[in-house]
Amino acid sequence: IxxxxxxxxxxxxxxxxxxxxxxxxxxxxxxxxxxxxxxxxxxxxxxxxxxxxxxxxxxxxxxxxxxxxxxxxxxxxxxxxxxxxxxxxxxxxxxxxxxxxxxxxxxxxxxxxxxxxxxxxxxxxxxxxxxxxxxxxxxxxxxxxxxxxVKRKDVIEAYNHEIVKREAASGLVQKLKFTHETKTIDIGKGYRIMEIDAPYSFWDKSLKELNLKALYRTDVLLIKRKFPPQTITLPSGDEIIRKKDVLVLAGLAENIKKITNIKS
The missing domain is CATH 3.10.580.10 (CBS-domain)
Known part of the structure; x- marks a missing residue:
């Protein structure tokens, strides 16, 4: 995914x-x-x-x-x-x-x-x-x-929306590789790609355990790691979140906000 x-x-x-x-x-x-x-x-x-x-x-x-x-x-x-x-x-x-x-x-x-x-x-x-x-x-x-x-028009809309998200994510990857600056990209209809610091409660847990897709309808596109320096990881479900990881999330702004509000 x-x-x-x-x-x-x-x-x-x-x-x-x-x-x-x-x-x-x-x-x-x-x-x-x-x-x-x-x-x-x-x-x-x-x-x-x-x-x-x-x-x-x-x-x-x-x-x-x-x-x-x-x-x-x-x-x-x-x-x-x-x-x-x-x-x-x-x-x-x-x-x-x-x-x-x-x-x-x-x-x-x-x-x-x-x-x-x-x-x-x-x-x-x-x-x-x-x-x-x-x-x-x-x-x-x-x-x-x-x-x-399921209506054909809704599938078309979903398809085009996924294309936009892919292109935005690809552009973000390139920017992250060269600048490592924090970025937020709005991709329309309330969706955005955003960096957040991994909450403490996420540390030492796999993405599969956290199940953010089901709980918050949000995807983890990338993980930026402090160690080794300037490392960008494209994670799998078995990826373990580490201390001081930065997560690049994609989803509705309101759902990402719920994650950022999780108490450490």
Whole structure:
């Protein structure tokens, strides 16, 4: 996770990457969608979606779908288990015949199965689905039940935000290498990259133990060490925080402030 913020790689495009680019999803030439692997689907769940029961008749579905704001729809059974999804354009041919077909077609018949993401999945997986399927949203499931959706526009925004963070972090690394000055970089939407002195309570603990990502939604990009002098470390989860370490953090300003307020 930490390395993903700092490694700017150029990779051959996969078939999914090329499809995404044709749809305007990838904006940075040569950037791999793997940067989204560390972003979990559960952190980007939207409740702004329309759901039908699989036994709903097509007349009801058409009336609600045509008059609503959504272009994609989810279908569940009576126990909220996910069945599938469909798009508004699937209904166009049925509209003139809805009264005739009404008794014979139900939500189950419209459902396209398999366009789904597990609750513990990530946005790289979402990108791959958006590359394969022409959909605006993906159902997110937990124990087979629909708990929300991940929207394509939100994944695009997250992707671009990660690109900005990578570029800001890379620039910061270069400045730190040559100047070793304390830096704070605002990267938009409340996020920043900032240096802090490691709190006393962090000393002699690994980053895995501290689990700052889960507790504060903040990443440790770099560690500046006093000994040996002017050492900059790109840490792993097993990295032990030492006395007088300086941590370079990335996250929301309010979350970084919580860490700086930890009593030594």
């Amino acid at each position: 930490i390395a993903s913020f700092l490694t700017v790689g150029i990779h051959k495009e996969s078939i999914y990457t090329m499809k995404l680019k044709r749809r305007g999803i990838l904006f940075k030439e040569g950037r791999e969608v793997n940067i989204l692997r560390s972003l979990l689907a559960k952190d980007f769940i939207s409740q702004d979606y329309h759901v039908f029961i699989n036994t709903d008749h097509v007349e009801k579905i058409i009336d609600q779908a045509i008059g609503g704001k959504h272009h994609a729809f989810q279908i569940v059974d009576s126990d909220k288990n996910y069945v599938g999804c469909f798009a508004l354009n699937q209904l166009k041919k049925l509209v003139p015949k809805k009264e005739v077909l009404g008794p014979f077609i139900i939500g189950q018949d419209l459902a396209v199965p398999g366009i789904q993401l597990d609750f513990e999945g990530n946005l790289e997986q979402a990108m791959e689905i958006f590359g394969r399927e022409d959909v605006a949203e993906i159902a997110v499931l937990k124990d087979k039940q629909l708990i929300g959706v």
